[in-house]
Amino acid sequence: MKDIVDLLARFFISFIFMYEAFDSIFYFADTKNTMTAYGITWRQDLVLGTVIVILILGAILVAIGYLAKFGSFLLLLYWLPFTFIVYSFWNDPEEIRRLHGLYFMRNMGVCSALLLLLANGTGKYSVKRLIHVMRLPK
Numbered sequence: 001m002k003d004i005v006d007l008l009a010r011f012f013i014s015f016i017f018m019y020e021a022f023d024s025i026f027y028f029a030d031t032k033n034t035m036t037a038y039g040i041t042w043r044q045d046l047v048l049g050t051v052i053v054i055l056i057l058g059a060i061l062v063a064i065g066y067l068a069k070f071g072s073f074l075l076l077l078y079w080l081p082f083t084f085i086v087y088s089f090w091n092d093p094e095e096i097r098r099l100h101g102l103y104f105m106r107n108m109g110v111c112s113a114l115l116l117l118l119a120n121g122t123g124k125y126s127v128k129r130l131i132h133v134m135r136l137p138k
Contacts, residue, residue, distance in 0.1 A: 002123065003123045003124035003125050004125070006122065006123030006124070006125065007065075007123065007125040007126075009113065009117075010062050010063055010065060010068065010117070010122065011063055013062055013075075013110070013113055013114065013117070014059040014060070014062045014063035015059075016110065017055045017056075017058060017059040017062075017075055017078075017079075018055070018056065018059045020055055021052050021055035021056045021059065024048060024051065024052050024055070025052060028048065031048060032044045032045075032048060035047070035048065038085055038086065040085075051078055054074050054075075054077065054078050055075070055078060057071070057074060058071040058072070058073075058074035058075040058078070059071070059075070061074070062075065062117065064126065064127045065122035065123075065125065065126020065127050065128055065129070066126065066127040066128045067128070068117060068121065068122045068126065068128070069117070069118050069121065072114040072115075072117040072118045073118060075114055076111060076114050076115070076118070079107065079110060079111055079114065080111060082107075083104060083107040083108065083111070086103075087100045087101075087103045087104035087107060088100075088104075089101040089103075089104050
């Protein structure tokens with residue numbers, strides 16, 4: 001049962017980041033405008049393109065369970081700064097402070113799931129384990 005839950009959790013976590021990546025692709029101009037609003041103006045096309053690649057690569061690695069620790073590290077590399085930049089509720093006006101505080105805590109929960117994956121690995125159902133069990137000839 002634990003291995004099935006590990007697999008489902010990896011898929012759910014990956015879905016969050018795949019959705020984020022495809023949303024950034026489909027609304028590229030709007031995402032750049034949002035980046036400008038948050039003060040990120042240095043080479044927006046390069047930064048956003050890099051972020052999209054990191055999101056897609058990290059989400060795929062986590063979902064299939066091959067180099068999932070590296071994938072979770074990549075996703076943390078994006079998600080932590082994103083959370084502190086976008087949901088800095090301590091700097092927000094009083095009327096949105098509570099809402100951004102809740103979003104901040106939700107994102108910290110996602111970070112904790114990535115940290116658990118980084119610490120514990122993928123479990124039984126992963127491409128890495130499949131390759132190990134098959135013992136392909138060199």
